[in-house]
Amino acid sequence: MKPVAFEYCRPDTVEEALDLLKEFGSDASIISGGLSLGAMLNMRLVRPKALIDINGLAELGTLDAGDATIRTGTLIRQAGAMDMPALMSGVPLLAKALPHVGHYQTRSRGTLGGSVAHADPSAEIPLALVTLAGAVTLRSPGGSREVPAREFFQGLLTTDRRADELVTGLTWPLRRERTGYAFEELAQRHGDFAITAVAAEVTVAGDGTIADLSLGLGGVEDRPFVAATAGFIGKPATDEVAVEIANEIAEAVDPMVDLQANADYRRQLVRVLGKRVLTAAFNDATGQQEAA
Amino acid sequence: MLRIKPDQKQRVTITVNGKAVSGYAEPRMLLTDFLRHELGLYGTHVGCEHGVCGACTAIIDGAATRSCLRYAVQCDGMEIQTVEGLAESDGTLNTLQKAFNENGALQCGFCTAGILMSSTKFLQENPKPSDDEIRDMLSGHICRCTGYTQIVRAIRQASGQ
Numbered sequence: 001m002k003p004v005a006f007e008y009c010r011p012d013t014v015e016e017a018l019d020l021l022k023e024f025g026s027d028a029s030i031i032s033g034g035l036s037l038g039a040m041l042n043m044r045l046v047r048p049k050a051l052i053d054i055n056g057l058a059e060l061g062t063l064d065a066g067d068a069t070i071r072t073g074t075l076i077r078q079a080g081a082m083d084m085p086a087l088m089s090g091v092p093l094l095a096k097a098l099p100h101v102g103h104y105q106t107r108s109r110g111t112l113g114g115s116v117a118h119a120d121p122s123a124e125i126p127l128a129l130v131t132l133a134g135a136v137t138l139r140s141p142g143g144s145r146e147v148p149a150r151e152f153f154q155g156l157l158t159t160d161r162r163a164d165e166l167v168t169g170l171t172w173p174l175r176r177e178r179t180g181y182a183f184e185e186l187a188q189r190h191g192d193f194a195i196t197a198v199a200a201e202v203t204v205a206g207d208g209t210i211a212d213l214s215l216g217l218g219g220v221e222d223r224p225f226v227a228a229t230a231g232f233i234g235k236p237a238t239d240e241v242a243v244e245i246a247n248e249i250a251e252a253v254d255p256m257v258d259l260q261a262n263a264d265y266r267r268q269l270v271r272v273l274g275k276r277v278l279t280a281a282f283n284d285a286t287g288q289q290e291a292a
Numbered sequence: 293m294l295r296i297k298p299d300q301k302q303r304v305t306i307t308v309n310g311k312a313v314s315g316y317a318e319p320r321m322l323l324t325d326f327l328r329h330e331l332g333l334y335g336t337h338v339g340c341e342h343g344v345c346g347a348c349t350a351i352i353d354g355a356a357t358r359s360c361l362r363y364a365v366q367c368d369g370m371e372i373q374t375v376e377g378l379a380e381s382d383g384t385l386n387t388l389q390k391a392f393n394e395n396g397a398l399q400c401g402f403c404t405a406g407i408l409m410s411s412t413k414f415l416q417e418n419p420k421p422s423d424d425e426i427r428d429m430l431s432g433h434i435c436r437c438t439g440y441t442q443i444v445r446a447i448r449q450a451s452g453q
Binding site: 007008009011099103106190 | 293294295296297298299318319320322325341342343344346349355356357358360361362363365366410414428429431432433
Protein backbone atom coordinates (compact mmCIF):
# COMPACT_ATOMS: atom_id res chain seq x y z
CA MET A 1 0.00 0.00 0.00
CA LYS A 2 2.79 2.44 -0.83
CA PRO A 3 3.05 4.24 -4.17
CA VAL A 4 5.85 3.63 -6.64
CA ALA A 5 8.73 6.07 -6.47
CA PHE A 6 7.90 9.23 -8.41
CA GLU A 7 9.35 12.68 -8.94
CA TYR A 8 7.42 15.34 -7.05
CA CYS A 9 6.83 18.61 -8.89
CA ARG A 10 5.11 21.64 -7.46
CA PRO A 11 4.71 24.33 -10.10
CA ASP A 12 4.10 27.94 -9.02
CA THR A 13 2.22 28.94 -12.17
CA VAL A 14 -0.09 27.28 -14.70
CA GLU A 15 2.61 27.79 -17.35
CA GLU A 16 5.06 25.77 -15.26
CA ALA A 17 2.45 23.04 -14.83
CA LEU A 18 1.94 22.94 -18.60
CA ASP A 19 5.71 22.72 -19.15
CA LEU A 20 5.77 19.69 -16.87
CA LEU A 21 2.91 18.08 -18.77
CA LYS A 22 4.84 18.64 -21.98
CA GLU A 23 7.90 17.03 -20.43
CA PHE A 24 6.20 13.98 -18.92
CA GLY A 25 3.01 13.60 -20.97
CA SER A 26 0.95 10.62 -19.88
CA ASP A 27 3.74 9.55 -17.48
CA ALA A 28 2.60 12.33 -15.13
CA SER A 29 -0.34 12.36 -12.75
CA ILE A 30 -1.85 15.67 -11.71
CA ILE A 31 -2.86 15.84 -8.06
CA SER A 32 -5.32 18.32 -6.58
CA GLY A 33 -7.18 17.00 -3.53
CA GLY A 34 -5.83 13.51 -4.10
CA LEU A 35 -8.91 11.84 -2.65
CA SER A 36 -9.22 9.47 -5.60
CA LEU A 37 -5.74 9.67 -7.08
CA GLY A 38 -4.07 9.21 -3.68
CA ALA A 39 -5.92 5.93 -3.19
CA MET A 40 -4.98 4.76 -6.68
CA LEU A 41 -1.35 5.74 -6.12
CA ASN A 42 -1.22 3.89 -2.81
CA MET A 43 -2.69 0.78 -4.44
CA ARG A 44 -0.32 1.22 -7.39
CA LEU A 45 -3.21 1.25 -9.82
CA VAL A 46 -1.40 4.26 -11.27
CA ARG A 47 2.41 4.34 -11.46
CA PRO A 48 3.42 7.82 -12.61
CA LYS A 49 6.99 8.94 -13.23
CA ALA A 50 6.03 12.37 -11.91
CA LEU A 51 3.36 13.75 -9.64
CA ILE A 52 2.39 17.31 -10.52
CA ASP A 53 0.95 18.99 -7.44
CA ILE A 54 -1.24 21.88 -8.59
CA ASN A 55 -2.32 22.92 -5.09
CA GLY A 56 -0.03 25.96 -5.22
CA LEU A 57 -1.78 27.47 -8.24
CA ALA A 58 -3.91 30.13 -6.57
CA GLU A 59 -5.34 31.24 -9.93
CA LEU A 60 -7.21 27.91 -10.11
CA GLY A 61 -9.08 28.59 -6.88
CA THR A 62 -11.33 31.43 -8.00
CA LEU A 63 -15.05 31.78 -8.61
CA ASP A 64 -16.19 33.98 -11.52
CA ALA A 65 -19.86 34.83 -11.82
CA GLY A 66 -21.25 35.80 -15.22
CA ASP A 67 -24.74 36.61 -16.48
CA ALA A 68 -25.79 33.11 -17.48
CA THR A 69 -23.00 30.97 -16.02
CA ILE A 70 -20.67 30.75 -13.07
CA ARG A 71 -17.14 29.46 -13.43
CA THR A 72 -15.43 27.46 -10.70
CA GLY A 73 -11.65 27.10 -10.72
CA THR A 74 -10.40 23.53 -10.56
CA LEU A 75 -9.02 23.85 -7.03
CA ILE A 76 -12.19 24.95 -5.25
CA ARG A 77 -12.66 22.38 -2.48
CA GLN A 78 -16.00 20.63 -2.21
CA ALA A 79 -16.51 21.91 1.35
CA GLY A 80 -15.44 25.38 0.22
CA ALA A 81 -18.01 25.30 -2.58
CA MET A 82 -20.73 24.49 -0.03
CA ASP A 83 -19.75 27.68 1.80
CA MET A 84 -20.09 29.89 -1.32
CA PRO A 85 -23.62 31.36 -1.28
CA ALA A 86 -23.38 32.70 -4.86
CA LEU A 87 -22.52 29.25 -6.17
CA MET A 88 -25.01 27.35 -4.01
CA SER A 89 -27.96 29.60 -4.83
CA GLY A 90 -26.91 30.04 -8.45
CA VAL A 91 -26.47 26.32 -9.13
CA PRO A 92 -29.06 24.56 -6.95
CA LEU A 93 -28.37 21.14 -8.47
CA LEU A 94 -24.74 21.32 -7.35
CA ALA A 95 -25.92 22.37 -3.88
CA LYS A 96 -28.13 19.28 -3.76
CA ALA A 97 -25.41 16.95 -5.07
CA LEU A 98 -22.47 18.05 -2.88
CA PRO A 99 -23.70 16.65 0.46
CA HIS A 100 -23.59 13.20 -1.21
CA VAL A 101 -19.94 13.61 -2.22
CA GLY A 102 -17.77 11.57 0.13
CA HIS A 103 -17.62 12.62 3.75
CA TYR A 104 -16.90 15.65 5.94
CA GLN A 105 -13.25 14.54 6.06
CA THR A 106 -12.90 14.14 2.28
CA ARG A 107 -14.93 17.14 1.08
CA SER A 108 -12.54 19.34 3.08
CA ARG A 109 -9.78 18.46 0.62
CA GLY A 110 -11.42 17.04 -2.51
CA THR A 111 -11.87 19.54 -5.34
CA LEU A 112 -14.60 20.17 -7.91
CA GLY A 113 -12.19 20.02 -10.84
CA GLY A 114 -10.37 16.96 -9.55
CA SER A 115 -13.57 14.96 -9.39
CA VAL A 116 -14.40 15.93 -12.98
CA ALA A 117 -10.89 15.16 -14.26
CA HIS A 118 -10.94 11.78 -12.48
CA ALA A 119 -14.27 10.84 -14.16
CA ASP A 120 -15.57 8.13 -11.90
CA PRO A 121 -18.86 7.04 -13.51
CA SER A 122 -20.70 7.23 -10.18
CA ALA A 123 -19.32 10.59 -9.04
CA GLU A 124 -21.85 13.31 -8.24
CA ILE A 125 -20.05 16.44 -9.48
CA PRO A 126 -19.59 15.13 -13.04
CA LEU A 127 -23.23 14.03 -13.05
CA ALA A 128 -24.44 17.49 -12.00
CA LEU A 129 -22.26 19.14 -14.66
CA VAL A 130 -23.54 16.80 -17.39
CA THR A 131 -27.18 17.20 -16.35
CA LEU A 132 -26.91 20.99 -16.51
CA ALA A 133 -25.02 20.89 -19.84
CA GLY A 134 -22.03 22.65 -18.29
CA ALA A 135 -18.53 22.71 -19.69
CA VAL A 136 -14.92 21.92 -18.81
CA THR A 137 -12.09 24.35 -19.54
CA LEU A 138 -8.74 22.84 -20.48
CA ARG A 139 -5.41 24.58 -21.01
CA SER A 140 -2.40 23.37 -22.95
CA PRO A 141 0.72 25.13 -24.20
CA GLY A 142 -1.29 25.79 -27.40
CA GLY A 143 -4.07 27.67 -25.61
CA SER A 144 -7.39 27.15 -23.95
CA ARG A 145 -10.45 25.20 -25.06
CA GLU A 146 -13.87 24.55 -23.60
CA VAL A 147 -15.46 21.12 -23.95
CA PRO A 148 -19.17 20.50 -23.27
CA ALA A 149 -19.44 18.19 -20.24
CA ARG A 150 -21.61 15.81 -22.24
CA GLU A 151 -18.66 15.24 -24.59
CA PHE A 152 -15.90 15.40 -21.97
CA PHE A 153 -16.70 12.10 -20.26
CA GLN A 154 -15.84 9.23 -22.57
CA GLY A 155 -15.85 6.15 -20.36
CA LEU A 156 -14.60 4.71 -17.07
CA LEU A 157 -11.99 7.19 -15.76
CA THR A 158 -11.58 8.34 -19.36
CA THR A 159 -12.08 11.87 -20.60
CA ASP A 160 -11.39 14.09 -23.58
CA ARG A 161 -8.38 15.63 -21.78
CA ARG A 162 -5.17 15.23 -23.74
CA ALA A 163 -1.95 14.36 -21.93
CA ASP A 164 -0.63 17.92 -22.32
CA GLU A 165 -3.78 19.57 -20.94
CA LEU A 166 -4.77 20.75 -17.49
CA VAL A 167 -8.39 21.07 -16.36
CA THR A 168 -8.48 24.67 -15.18
CA GLY A 169 -12.15 25.19 -14.46
CA LEU A 170 -15.79 24.23 -14.82
CA THR A 171 -18.63 26.31 -16.23
CA TRP A 172 -22.02 25.93 -14.58
CA PRO A 173 -25.21 27.33 -16.17
CA LEU A 174 -27.09 29.40 -13.60
CA ARG A 175 -30.56 28.45 -12.37
CA ARG A 176 -33.31 29.23 -14.80
CA GLU A 177 -36.81 30.55 -14.21
CA ARG A 178 -39.71 28.14 -13.65
CA THR A 179 -37.14 25.38 -13.33
CA GLY A 180 -36.85 22.75 -10.64
CA TYR A 181 -33.81 20.75 -9.56
CA ALA A 182 -33.49 17.45 -7.69
CA PHE A 183 -30.78 14.91 -6.87
CA GLU A 184 -31.02 11.45 -5.30
CA GLU A 185 -28.72 8.48 -4.99
CA LEU A 186 -28.41 5.12 -3.33
CA ALA A 187 -25.07 4.09 -1.82
CA GLN A 188 -24.20 1.33 0.63
CA ARG A 189 -23.39 3.92 3.26
CA HIS A 190 -23.97 7.66 3.02
CA GLY A 191 -21.00 9.16 1.21
CA ASP A 192 -19.89 5.95 -0.46
CA PHE A 193 -19.83 5.65 -4.22
CA ALA A 194 -23.36 5.77 -5.58
CA ILE A 195 -24.68 2.48 -6.93
CA THR A 196 -26.99 4.71 -8.93
CA ALA A 197 -27.48 8.48 -8.81
CA VAL A 198 -30.14 10.48 -10.64
CA ALA A 199 -30.26 14.24 -11.19
CA ALA A 200 -32.96 16.32 -12.84
CA GLU A 201 -33.45 19.82 -14.20
CA VAL A 202 -37.03 20.44 -15.32
CA THR A 203 -38.66 23.60 -16.62
CA VAL A 204 -42.44 23.65 -16.22
CA ALA A 205 -44.51 25.97 -18.41
CA GLY A 206 -47.31 28.17 -17.07
CA ASP A 207 -49.90 25.61 -18.20
CA GLY A 208 -48.27 22.88 -16.09
CA THR A 209 -46.58 21.02 -18.93
CA ILE A 210 -42.93 20.07 -19.23
CA ALA A 211 -41.14 22.75 -21.25
CA ASP A 212 -37.62 21.39 -20.85
CA LEU A 213 -36.24 18.29 -19.20
CA SER A 214 -32.78 16.98 -18.45
CA LEU A 215 -32.48 13.70 -16.55
CA GLY A 216 -28.91 12.70 -15.71
CA LEU A 217 -27.85 9.22 -14.65
CA GLY A 218 -24.69 8.30 -12.74
CA GLY A 219 -23.29 4.91 -11.73
CA VAL A 220 -25.45 3.22 -14.36
CA GLU A 221 -23.22 3.09 -17.41
CA ASP A 222 -19.49 3.78 -17.80
CA ARG A 223 -19.93 7.57 -17.70
CA PRO A 224 -22.52 10.09 -16.51
CA PHE A 225 -25.04 10.86 -19.25
CA VAL A 226 -28.45 12.39 -19.86
CA ALA A 227 -31.31 10.09 -20.82
CA ALA A 228 -33.24 10.61 -24.05
CA THR A 229 -36.38 12.37 -22.82
CA ALA A 230 -37.30 14.61 -25.76
CA GLY A 231 -40.52 12.63 -26.29
CA PHE A 232 -41.87 13.84 -22.97
CA ILE A 233 -41.68 17.57 -23.69
CA GLY A 234 -45.21 19.01 -23.61
CA LYS A 235 -46.60 16.32 -21.32
CA PRO A 236 -48.08 17.41 -18.00
CA ALA A 237 -45.66 17.61 -15.07
CA THR A 238 -47.52 15.11 -12.90
CA ASP A 239 -46.60 12.14 -10.72
CA GLU A 240 -48.04 9.79 -13.37
CA VAL A 241 -45.80 11.23 -16.07
CA ALA A 242 -42.81 11.01 -13.70
CA VAL A 243 -43.45 7.27 -13.37
CA GLU A 244 -43.90 6.94 -17.13
CA ILE A 245 -40.57 8.68 -17.84
CA ALA A 246 -38.66 6.74 -15.18
CA ASN A 247 -40.02 3.41 -16.43
CA GLU A 248 -39.17 4.14 -20.03
CA ILE A 249 -35.65 5.31 -19.20
CA ALA A 250 -35.06 2.25 -17.00
CA GLU A 251 -35.80 0.00 -20.00
CA ALA A 252 -33.47 1.97 -22.26
CA VAL A 253 -30.32 1.94 -20.09
CA ASP A 254 -27.54 -0.63 -20.37
CA PRO A 255 -26.39 -0.90 -16.74
CA MET A 256 -22.96 -1.88 -15.43
CA VAL A 257 -22.70 -5.06 -13.41
CA ASP A 258 -20.41 -5.18 -10.39
CA LEU A 259 -20.21 -6.74 -6.94
CA GLN A 260 -22.69 -4.23 -5.54
CA ALA A 261 -25.51 -4.56 -8.04
CA ASN A 262 -26.60 -6.46 -11.13
CA ALA A 263 -28.25 -4.84 -14.15
CA ASP A 264 -31.83 -5.47 -13.00
CA TYR A 265 -31.14 -3.86 -9.64
CA ARG A 266 -29.67 -0.75 -11.27
CA ARG A 267 -32.69 -0.59 -13.61
CA GLN A 268 -34.97 -0.74 -10.61
CA LEU A 269 -33.01 2.08 -8.99
CA VAL A 270 -33.43 4.17 -12.14
CA ARG A 271 -37.20 3.60 -11.89
CA VAL A 272 -37.43 4.44 -8.18
CA LEU A 273 -34.92 7.29 -8.00
CA GLY A 274 -36.04 8.61 -11.40
CA LYS A 275 -39.61 8.95 -10.22
CA ARG A 276 -38.49 10.63 -7.00
CA VAL A 277 -36.24 13.22 -8.61
CA LEU A 278 -38.73 14.03 -11.35
CA THR A 279 -41.55 14.48 -8.86
CA ALA A 280 -39.30 16.61 -6.65
CA ALA A 281 -38.12 18.70 -9.61
CA PHE A 282 -41.72 19.21 -10.84
CA ASN A 283 -42.71 20.38 -7.35
CA ASP A 284 -39.63 22.58 -7.07
CA ALA A 285 -40.52 24.24 -10.40
CA THR A 286 -44.22 24.71 -9.75
CA GLY A 287 -43.62 25.79 -6.14
CA GLN A 288 -41.53 28.71 -7.44
CA GLN A 289 -44.39 29.77 -9.71
CA GLU A 290 -46.89 29.68 -6.86
CA ALA A 291 -44.51 31.61 -4.64
CA ALA A 292 -44.08 34.19 -7.38
CA MET B 293 9.02 25.51 -8.87
CA LEU B 294 9.92 22.73 -6.48
CA ARG B 295 11.14 19.44 -7.94
CA ILE B 296 12.23 16.47 -5.86
CA LYS B 297 13.73 13.41 -7.54
CA PRO B 298 12.14 10.02 -6.79
CA ASP B 299 14.94 8.82 -4.49
CA GLN B 300 15.86 12.23 -3.10
CA LYS B 301 15.25 12.76 0.60
CA GLN B 302 13.88 16.21 1.24
CA ARG B 303 13.95 17.98 4.57
CA VAL B 304 10.36 18.65 5.65
CA THR B 305 9.46 20.95 8.53
CA ILE B 306 5.95 20.99 9.90
CA THR B 307 4.40 22.50 12.98
CA VAL B 308 2.82 19.63 14.85
CA ASN B 309 0.63 20.54 17.79
CA GLY B 310 2.27 23.93 18.00
CA LYS B 311 5.87 22.76 17.80
CA ALA B 312 8.06 22.99 14.67
CA VAL B 313 9.64 19.62 13.90
CA SER B 314 11.66 18.32 10.96
CA GLY B 315 12.41 15.05 9.27
CA TYR B 316 13.34 13.68 5.88
CA ALA B 317 11.00 12.28 3.27
CA GLU B 318 11.28 11.05 -0.28
CA PRO B 319 8.35 12.14 -2.48
CA ARG B 320 6.30 8.98 -2.06
CA MET B 321 6.37 9.00 1.76
CA LEU B 322 2.84 9.35 3.10
CA LEU B 323 2.22 11.98 5.77
CA THR B 324 1.00 9.19 8.08
CA ASP B 325 4.31 7.37 7.75
CA PHE B 326 6.24 10.62 8.20
CA LEU B 327 4.37 11.39 11.41
CA ARG B 328 4.89 7.90 12.76
CA HIS B 329 8.33 6.85 11.56
CA GLU B 330 10.19 10.13 11.12
CA LEU B 331 8.63 12.08 13.97
CA GLY B 332 7.78 9.17 16.29
CA LEU B 333 4.17 10.30 16.68
CA TYR B 334 2.38 6.97 16.75
CA GLY B 335 -1.00 8.36 17.77
CA THR B 336 -2.11 8.77 14.15
CA HIS B 337 -3.11 5.29 13.02
CA VAL B 338 -2.76 3.69 9.61
CA GLY B 339 -5.83 1.72 8.60
CA CYS B 340 -6.89 1.22 5.00
CA GLU B 341 -4.35 3.57 3.41
CA HIS B 342 -6.79 4.60 0.73
CA GLY B 343 -8.87 7.22 2.43
CA VAL B 344 -11.86 5.11 3.37
CA CYS B 345 -11.55 4.11 7.04
CA GLY B 346 -10.74 7.47 8.62
CA ALA B 347 -8.23 6.16 11.19
CA CYS B 348 -5.46 8.50 9.95
CA THR B 349 -7.57 11.69 10.01
CA ALA B 350 -5.65 14.70 11.30
CA ILE B 351 -6.22 18.45 11.15
CA ILE B 352 -3.97 19.64 8.34
CA ASP B 353 -3.79 23.39 7.77
CA GLY B 354 -7.15 23.82 9.45
CA ALA B 355 -9.05 21.02 7.68
CA ALA B 356 -9.87 17.62 9.17
CA THR B 357 -8.70 15.30 6.43
CA ARG B 358 -6.97 12.04 5.55
CA SER B 359 -3.23 11.95 6.23
CA CYS B 360 -2.81 8.74 4.18
CA LEU B 361 -3.73 10.60 0.99
CA ARG B 362 -1.11 13.27 1.56
CA TYR B 363 2.59 13.12 0.91
CA ALA B 364 4.93 14.55 3.53
CA VAL B 365 6.65 16.76 0.94
CA GLN B 366 3.29 18.41 0.23
CA CYS B 367 3.04 19.48 3.86
CA ASP B 368 6.34 21.34 4.31
CA GLY B 369 5.57 24.51 6.27
CA MET B 370 2.06 23.44 7.22
CA GLU B 371 0.44 23.24 10.61
CA ILE B 372 -0.86 19.86 11.70
CA GLN B 373 -2.79 18.81 14.76
CA THR B 374 -2.73 15.19 15.83
CA VAL B 375 -4.25 13.29 18.72
CA GLU B 376 -1.09 13.83 20.79
CA GLY B 377 -2.03 17.51 21.03
CA LEU B 378 -5.40 17.02 22.70
CA ALA B 379 -4.53 16.17 26.31
CA GLU B 380 -2.70 18.51 28.69
CA SER B 381 1.04 17.98 29.01
CA ASP B 382 0.48 16.22 32.35
CA GLY B 383 -1.82 13.72 30.63
CA THR B 384 -5.12 15.24 31.76
CA LEU B 385 -7.70 14.43 29.10
CA ASN B 386 -9.58 17.26 27.40
CA THR B 387 -13.38 17.56 27.42
CA LEU B 388 -13.86 15.50 24.26
CA GLN B 389 -11.53 12.73 25.40
CA LYS B 390 -13.21 12.63 28.82
CA ALA B 391 -16.59 12.32 27.12
CA PHE B 392 -15.34 9.37 25.05
CA ASN B 393 -14.03 7.74 28.22
CA GLU B 394 -17.23 8.33 30.21
CA ASN B 395 -19.53 7.11 27.43
CA GLY B 396 -17.61 3.96 26.48
CA ALA B 397 -17.07 5.45 23.04
CA LEU B 398 -14.02 3.33 22.34
CA GLN B 399 -13.07 -0.27 22.70
CA CYS B 400 -9.92 -1.28 20.81
CA GLY B 401 -9.15 2.37 20.13
CA PHE B 402 -7.80 1.90 16.63
CA CYS B 403 -10.27 4.29 14.99
CA THR B 404 -10.40 6.67 17.96
CA ALA B 405 -7.56 9.05 17.14
CA GLY B 406 -9.10 9.87 13.76
CA ILE B 407 -12.57 10.29 15.20
CA LEU B 408 -11.26 12.60 17.92
CA MET B 409 -9.51 14.81 15.37
CA SER B 410 -12.56 14.99 13.07
CA SER B 411 -14.78 15.74 16.06
CA THR B 412 -12.41 18.44 17.32
CA LYS B 413 -12.59 20.37 14.03
CA PHE B 414 -16.28 19.60 13.56
CA LEU B 415 -17.19 21.03 16.97
CA GLN B 416 -15.16 24.16 16.28
CA GLU B 417 -17.24 24.73 13.14
CA ASN B 418 -20.53 23.55 14.60
CA PRO B 419 -20.48 23.89 18.41
CA LYS B 420 -24.05 22.60 18.97
CA PRO B 421 -24.60 19.90 16.34
CA SER B 422 -27.71 17.77 16.08
CA ASP B 423 -27.38 13.99 16.34
CA ASP B 424 -28.01 13.77 12.59
CA GLU B 425 -25.16 16.16 11.90
CA ILE B 426 -22.87 14.18 14.20
CA ARG B 427 -23.81 10.95 12.40
CA ASP B 428 -23.19 12.56 9.03
CA MET B 429 -19.71 13.60 10.15
CA LEU B 430 -19.07 10.11 11.57
CA SER B 431 -19.96 8.50 8.24
CA GLY B 432 -16.36 9.25 7.30
CA HIS B 433 -15.04 6.87 9.97
CA ILE B 434 -15.24 3.13 10.34
CA CYS B 435 -15.42 1.74 13.88
CA ARG B 436 -15.84 -2.02 14.02
CA CYS B 437 -16.20 -2.66 17.74
CA THR B 438 -17.88 0.06 19.79
CA GLY B 439 -20.97 0.75 17.78
CA TYR B 440 -21.58 4.37 16.92
CA THR B 441 -24.27 5.16 19.50
CA GLN B 442 -21.80 5.74 22.31
CA ILE B 443 -19.62 7.85 20.02
CA VAL B 444 -22.59 10.06 19.09
CA ARG B 445 -23.43 10.35 22.79
CA ALA B 446 -19.86 11.31 23.69
CA ILE B 447 -19.67 14.03 21.02
CA ARG B 448 -23.04 15.40 22.10
CA GLN B 449 -21.85 15.48 25.74
CA ALA B 450 -18.62 17.22 24.72
CA SER B 451 -20.71 19.88 22.96
CA GLY B 452 -22.45 20.59 26.27
CA GLN B 453 -25.82 19.22 25.12
